[in-house]
Amino acid sequence: MHNPFKNAMAQLDKVAKINKSFSAEFIKRMRQPDRDIRISIPIKMDDGSLRVFEGYRVEYNNALGPYKGGIRYHLDTEINEVKALAFWMALKCAVAGIPMGGGKGGVTVDPKKLSKGELEKLSRGWVQKLSDILGPYKDVPAPDVNTTPEIMAWMADEYKKITKNKNINETRATFTGKPIDKGGSEGRGPATGLGGFYAFDALRKELKLPEECKVVVQGFGNVGGNVARIFTENKHKVIAVSDSKSAIFNKNGLDLEGVENYKKKTGSFKNFPGAKNITNAELLELPCDLLIPAAFENVITEKNAGKIKAKAILELANGPTTPEADEILFKKDIPVVPDILANSGGVVVSYFEWDQNLKNKHWSEEKVFEKLNKIMKGASKKMLEKTKKTKTSLRMGAFILALERIKEKIL
């Protein structure tokens, strides 16, 4: 079983080796979350039986602002994954330059096996166990894998009921990624994918990529689906996509609208007319300009990194590349735009949502996208400068940038 936290700490050790200005004390401190909490959530199921789910919240670091990060519902979710994701959130917010710290939550569950009522009970149960530590200035959760705006609305409602806080701006600002009519921000849905596109756009020339790229997208959830659409709308060609059950490829480009409709109808991409069925492993090794892992951790490992034929990688998943694979890609001269920069668009718009809630404002989609683009461009440029100055990989450049900002506040 892989341990994402071990990988995260290997990245931290590497940055400590490269950048001697981080003291041993600082690195020691960054190796531990401020707290990790495990909870049990008992749920009366529809058939009358009782099930007890295991849930988590890790508050990693709040040097730059309230703990911030999503809640993941997945069968593979466990404490080491949540710790790693919380650590990456702290760095992500720091790279983006937003006043937020890092946290993450989760529940070990396959939400597709629950009825809507059971899902609501589970979500409210998570808040009941953790309401003491949450709050707009303390810890602000958001969606992640398998959690939706509707789930955020149930959670915000539960939080309001428990705390009896009459200040609606504050109870709303305790969760981001809410539906628009419940205080959500315009543009939060596609924000991660769009932010990834803005980062790519800012770095494209530096990555030596053509104006029209052949793009491969792994994963078709909120992030993968949106990023495939956004790249297509911007004249790039998406030549392969995958979900948890299937993968398809057409070297001349896929008709993305057709692909989306086909998946809606049949539940997967399998046998989509005009494309070839391939395996997920084959998809990652296709020759292309840009490979976008947009699903889970540990998909590019020492086993397949040597076979990757993409000219560059844009990490929209969290932790898709292991430290060993990173070394191989670096030697092969395949640049990797790291997760903590590439997928920060989601949390950036979450920060906008929090800010709008507290000020009781609602910005237009145009304004949200403009502000997001500005942040992604600025952060990409700063990461690049750090990378060049320290003659290292983009990931190490982003890590140094983030850790310097955190260090300044805690030591």
Ligand code: GLU
């Ligand atoms: N779950 C997203 C992430 O991994 C967004 C977190 C947030 O909006 O707070 O970055």
